[in-house]
Amino acid sequence: MPVLVLRVRPKTFPFLRLPREIRDLIYELVLVEPPNHQRRHVATCSAASLTPSSPEIPPFVTEAKAPFPGFPAFDGCRCANRSHLAVLLTNRQAYEEGSRVLWTKNVFSFHTIDSFNQWFADKKQLKQEGERQSLQRNRHIRDHLATRKAERKRVRGTK
Numbered sequence: 001m002p003v004l005v006l007r008v009r010p011k012t013f014p015f016l017r018l019p020r021e022i023r024d025l026i027y028e029l030v031l032v033e034p035p036n037h038q039r040r041h042v043a044t045c046s047a048a049s050l051t052p053s054s055p056e057i058p059p060f061v062t063e064a065k066a067p068f069p070g071f072p073a074f075d076g077c078r079c080a081n082r083s084h085l086a087v088l089l090t091n092r093q094a095y096e097e098g099s100r101v102l103w104t105k106n107v108f109s110f111h112t113i114d115s116f117n118q119w120f121a122d123k124k125q126l127k128q129e130g131e132r133q134s135l136q137r138n139r140h141i142r143d144h145l146a147t148r149k150a151e152r153k154r155v156r157g158t159k
């Protein structure tokens with residue numbers, strides 16, 4: 001009697017089993033983008049110019065007020081934002097490897113010194129928040145382990 005064997009292929013691609021050099025090339029393709037001052041608005045953005053020769057507000061300008069004389073007020077858009085950063089949230093290994101590519105292969109530019117200072121302050125605040133959460137997590141784990149140790153000691157003492 002013939003036997004039919006069905007094999008189910010894994011639904012996810014084993015990305016982390018690729019050689020590191022290949023993974024780095026993929027991170028580079030995904031995470032390296034032109035600097036803000038070289039970007040253009042996407043065609044569907046309301047700030048995109050309708051003709052190639054007409055000027056447009058650069059995507060990195062995020063202020064709501066008119067950024068330059070003669071330009072209308074601009075509510076900002078997301079055209080200058082980096083895309084595909086979610087790959088860094090895949091897991092710790094992807095974060096470590098992808099972050100290295102993101103921060104070493106990209107050019108970061110700022111419209112004004114104030115925008116740089118704001119960006120830097122945000123990064124510093126995020127780092128401090130992450131460290132605070134890590135400390136809280138470690139404190140919680142330490143308290144939990146101390147409670148378990150005390151409980152084991154108490155149980156041993158009653159036997």
Ligand SMILES: [Zn+2]
Pocket residue numbers: 040041042045046047048059077078079080
């Ligand atoms: Zn835009």
